[in-house]
Amino acid sequence: MTPRLQCLICLDTLLLSESAAVRCGHVFHLHCILQWFENCKTCPVCRKKATTRDLIRQLFFQVEENKSFIFSTDPFEMHNQLQNALDNLEKEKQAVAEAKDQANVYITANLLLKEKVTSLESISQLNMQQIKHLEGMLTKQLDLEKELQKYRKRLQATAFYKLLSSAKDEPVLEIDKYISSEGLEVKKFIALLRR
Structure with a gap:
């Protein structure tokens, strides 16, 4: 959606050719601020003292011809811009939802892998215990064979x-x-x- 300048007195779209600014920096329609100064001698926004002598009647804005910064008063065009912005927002929402779904898939896969790792670690620990037990049995077997050999020689x-x-x-x-x-x-x- 393109940004829209607005007169803070009449709340209508502010065209650059019709704008004027008070010394405090707030921008209004020239005719709106002149009418305001007939009744009050302050800025309508910040209430600082201001007079028609403090008014900057010609404002020059350096605006590039960028379609995203063109101001439009045409309601149909504004509706189209708003609709495009809503469509883009909806696409972004869908992309975020898809990214969340994908993240959930990865999180679930990660949890499953962690469970598998835990299971494999416990199996590995059991296997290590069995290996130690078998090594102990093998050592005893070798000791018994040596003793048997000794007794055979004695015999x-x-x-x-x-x-x-x-x-x-x-x-x-x-x-x-x-x-x-x-x-x-x-x-x-x-x-x-x-x-």
């Missing part, structure tokens, strides 16, 4: 000891043949027993 040593102590009458070659199939550590053990 082998006991079996060899029984073999040696019961086979004193058997030939040494038969024992050596058995020992060579078992490995080096067993030979050292038997050498210690023979001493």
Whole structure:
């Protein structure tokens, strides 16, 4: 909607060619302010003292030929301008409503993603606990296997000891043949027993 200058005495549209200003800066129709000064010697707006000698009768406004600043007294044109302004306002309202709807969609999606992140974090925490539990079980299993290996070696040593102590009458070659199939550590053990 284009701005409209208005005489503050008669409230009619103020054309630039018919305007006059009082020293305080308020602008009126020339004939309206002259009639006012016949009854009062003050500005109609701010009530500062003013006379016809204080009146600036010719005002020159530097106005570019811009359609948004052209003043019209034609009611049909003013109606069209008002209708255009209302249409633009309605379009802006629709754009704002669409932007709000889009923002609500994004907010909802954001909330869903936050819930999903929270859920995944709790699942991850449970998985980490399970991993720690399984690592503990694996450590125990490895410890048990080491202990089992130790007991197997003890059992082998006991079996060899029984073999040696019961086979004193058997030939040494038969024992050596058995020992060579078992490995080096067993030979050292038997050498210690023979001493």
